[in-house]
Amino acid sequence: MPSKxxxxxxxxxxxxxxxxxxxxxxxxxxxxxxNPTIVFKALGMPQFEGAVSDAITWAKSASGTREAVVQATADRLAIAVGAALAELVPGRVSTEVDADLSFDTERSIEKGRAIIAAYEAQGIGRERILIKLASTWEGIRAAEVLQKDGIDCNLTLLFSKAQAIACADVGVFLISPFVGRILDWYKKSTGKDYTPEEDPGVVSVRSIYNYYKANGIKTIVMGASFRSVGEIEALAGCDRLTIAPNLLEELANDQGQLTRRLSPDVHEKDEPVTIDEKTFRWMMNEDAMATEKLSEGIRGFAKDLVGLRSLIAGKLDA
Structure with missing residues (x-):
């Protein structure tokens, strides 16, 4: 039998x-x-030593303020990681807009366009890239503009149906609802352990998937942030699933039967909803988990972005 x-x-x-x-x-x-965490870790790997060295050499001769040069160098290194990955996969590579722009629509748009331009300068077309933005109201508005520019977006740090509906309303290409982080919050809040079927993260993604399919929404649902293969198996059939290497290995080594759990042709009726800014902010305010995990996620990515910039600054001073 094939592996799971x-x-x-x-x-x-x-x-x-x-x-x-x-x-x-x-x-x-x-x-x-x-994401910034993944890029920061990747740049510590031997295969990116040359990219880091080249970026630092470029930075030492670049003009502008020190802060601007450090930020530009961080951007170059994120693109270097993305370009290396694009050589290995037939599909898309997601590259994230700086977390500290999560509440700045205009600068997020500018950064998204700049990321695409940087890839295109290396011969990698926009059809190979997804611009990742946090699913804040401002991030969703930035995605609306970028999508109209023909730049496909991946809305990340998504924890609620309100965020998912707002993304669909503006024609976002793909959303990344976070499964494991939702589970983390509920386990801490309730002290309870959950089976994959009860898992609040799994339940959330299934609800979003059902809403999209019931209403003919083309936005791709890509479950993310998994804590176990049980969560992955509970979402088998979802449009896409983004999975860490250790869990991919576990699935590759399991010869058991995998049952399809989601299908675009099987859904329950779910009336369409349009969410304006006031409604979005109120729904997020009423959802403690989504509000806390979104804020926590932005802080975490911002911390790793600061770490990357500090690494660059240290090498410039060396």
Whole structure:
């Protein structure tokens, strides 16, 4: 019997949640997704020593303020990781707009366009890239503009149906609802352990998936942030799933039967809703989990972005 990973590939597009070149080469995902944490870790790997050295050499001769040069160098390194991944996967690579722009629509738009321009300068077309933005109201508005520019977006740090509906309303290409982080919040809040069927993260993604399919919404649902293969199996059949290498390995080594749990042709009626800014902010305010996890996620990504910039600054001073 094929492995569970092979069975999953037959019904779901498998995406690697990593910047580890060797893991991507071995596991052969269709797409790759990165974030500041992944980029920061990737740049510590031997295969990126040359990219880091080249970026620092460029930075030492660049003009502008020190802060601007450090930020530009960080951007170059994020693109270097993305470009390396694009050479290995046949599909898309997600590259994230700086977390500290999560509440700045105009600068997020500018950064998204700049990321695409940087990839195109390396011969990588926009059809190979997804611009990742946090699912804040401002991030969703930035995605609306970028999508109209022909730049496809991946809305990340998504924890609620309100965020998912707002993303769909503006024609976002793909959303990344976070499964494991939702589970983390509920386990801490209730002290309870959950089976995959009860898992609040799984339940959330299933609800979003059902809403999209019931209303003919084309936005792709890509479950993310998994804590176990049980969560992954409970969402088998979802449009896409982005999975860390250790869980991909576990699925690859399991020869058991994988049951399809989601299908675009099987859904319950779910009336369409349009969400304006006031409604969005109120729904988020009423959802403590989504509000807390969104804020926590932005802080975490911002911390790793600061770490990357500090690394660059230290090398410039060396």
């Amino acid at each position: 990973l092979d069975q999953l590939r037959d019904i779901t597009t498998v995406v690697a949640d990593t910047g580890d070149i060797e893991a991507v080469r071995k596991l052969k995902p269709v797409d790759c997704t990165t």
